[in-house]
Amino acid sequence: MSHWGPYSLHDKSAVVTGGAMGIGLGIVKRLAEAGANVLIADLDYECALRETKDVVAGGGKVACMALDVTAADAGAQIVAAMVENFGGVDILVNNAGIYPQVPMLNMEPGVFDKVIQINLKSLAFISKAVGQKMVDQGRGGKIVNIASIDGLHPSMIGLAAYDASKGGVVMFTKNFALEMGQYGVNVNAIAPGGINTPGTAAPLAGSGMTQEQMDAMMDAFKARIPMGRMGEPDDIGKVAAFLASSGADYMTGEIVVVDGGMLQS
């Protein structure tokens, strides 16, 4: 993959949590194209296998494992699987996340806990385990966290728990970057805007809204995006591949907004 130049991930090994579909899958495809070995760690093992069949058939080096990121030993499981499959780990993409839309006045503590646990606490402790492995290997590394524009600015009612979790991801990224710089490990985040994924389609499909109401809501959302369209998983995949590469060697603690300009409007 020499045509990727400084962005080549040849000889690098990456893990992407929640990589079976949506944004994570978009990231997996670009990392594999850039030459990386990629492990998908996802609840939905069958989906991960199915969705990456073409990548593997085309010569991409992709492995899959069933993993719940909230497991107490999730980080240790990832490190063990990376060593077993690829001999080590150079790139961690913390992508797994959920975004149930529940107004705070209706919020149950268990739902709030689950959002924080998946989106923030698991991300932090997987970063700890993989970060420690990167330190032990002594060859640096790249950590890319998937935050959200909602970690910087609230987009709609019903996402208070989600926005709190993603605001936490933003500040975790900045502080962990301080700690990991001395080891040559870059820690950055991407803040996506509205991206077409199975997750964003699901609540709409189950919302009980008519097609006209759904179209009107999407039109109103899109009207706030200067580039005039929703993002696609590949829009995030390309930026993640850059942050995982030597192209981003002197960037750390950064939050890269990829939202078609929405936060500017």
Ligand SMILES: NC(=O)c1ccc[n+]([C@@H]2O[C@H](COP(=O)([O-])OP(=O)(O)OC[C@H]3O[C@@H](n4cnc5c(N)ncnc54)[C@H](O)[C@@H]3O)[C@@H](O)[C@H]2O)c1
């Ligand atoms: N889609 C958007 O508009 C958007 C915008 C901003 C940020 N994000 C963030 O991007 C990330 C991916 O979002 P998406 O829209 O692609 O989601 P999605 O629901 O389409 O896919 C999420 C993937 O994560 C996996 N997953 C969920 N919980 C898991 C767990 N506990 N352990 C392991 N895997 C788990 C799912 O199986 C699935 O494969 C999330 O962190 C989300 O908050 C999405």
